[in-house]
Amino acid sequence: MPIMEFSAEQVANLINGVIKGNPQERVSYISKIEDGKPGTITFLGDERYQEYLKNTKASIVIISKDLLPKDISNLPTIIVVDNAYSAFNKLLTIYNEMKVKKQGIENPVFISSSSVLSKNVYVGAFAYISNHVKIGNHTKIYPHVFIGDNVSIGDNCYLGPGVKIYDDCVIGNNCSIHAGTIIGGDGFGFQPTSEGYEKVPQLGNVVIEDNVEIGSNCTIDRATIGSTIIKKGVKLDNLIQVAHNVVIGEHTVIAAQAGIAGSSKLGKWSMIGGQVGVSGHLNIGNKVIVQAQSGITNNVEDNQRLFGSPAIQYLKYQKSYIYFKKLPEIVNRLEKLEKGKK
Secondary structure, three states: OEEEEEEHHHHHHHHOOEEEOOOOOEEEEEOOHHHOOOOEEEEEOOHHHHHHHHHOOOOEEEEEHHHOOOOOOOOOEEEEEOOHHHHHHHHHHHHHHHHOOOOEEOOOOEEOOOOEEOOOOEEOOOOEEOOOOEEOOOOEEOOOOEEOOOOEEOOOOEEOOOOEEOOOOEEOOOOEEOOOOEEEEOOOOEEEEOOEEEEOOOOOEEEEOOOOEEOOOOEEEOOOOOEEEEOOOOEEOOOOEEOOOOEEOOOOEEOOOOEEOOOOEEOOOOEEOOOOEEOOOOEEOOOOEEOOOOEEOOOEOOOOEEEEOOEEEHHHHHHHHHHHHOHHHHHHHHHHHHHHHO
């Protein structure tokens, strides 16, 4: 992964670190510590990887101060920081900002004359921007993106290749939506009749607040009436289904292949594991943790940790599972006891 060439001194200034070694040591690439090569920079933030430090060929290593060895005489140039993970993440962020500098409008594209693009916007080839769209400063729209009528997109957003934003949706500032995701498709609304299912028009929209990241191939359905709302700071993994009129609270994170059924509300700072299913019209509290592959069928109070399908309290599930594994043995003992009584 190439970066612009930096010296150890420049890197230390960027991440507020202290150099142990040659301040003029230069690097042009980033590497994992176990795969380090000359000319690369890496980091050590976990004692489980400490064994790789003595043999790494990387030119510069960022190290958390509590993992710094007493003897560093045979090591590459070191930059000591309070937290190597945070420091390295900052370095990656700086690299990413330098890498993603696309600007201008490629051809062919369609941009309605009624739409407004602010400064330093990038629009990739084959994008389609419909009527009365507003796009904020420094937002990047990659090839094959479709943006429907009356959509508003804030500053510093990223829409990956093939993203589709349907009519009337609102996206805040600093949002990233990765390839193939669809925002604002129709919710799954049908009314049973004597002749089959009749479609209920989906007239609402989707509102995505600031600092939200949505992975690839997610689907977030528009509300029947009102808004499906993804609140600020939410992080969604790939392949997630969010149904109509759902509200996901601030800073909640949801792992891949989870599904949230219509009109359910998730609280703030919750963590939803992969392949979790949440039934419709439920209220899930704040700071709730749901383990992978669980099924939520009832309302959940704040600060709960759940597991199972249907989900129960995590510790109860663990105890129950121990007994479940022993079920044949337990049944056999019960049968013997019953025979003994006869």
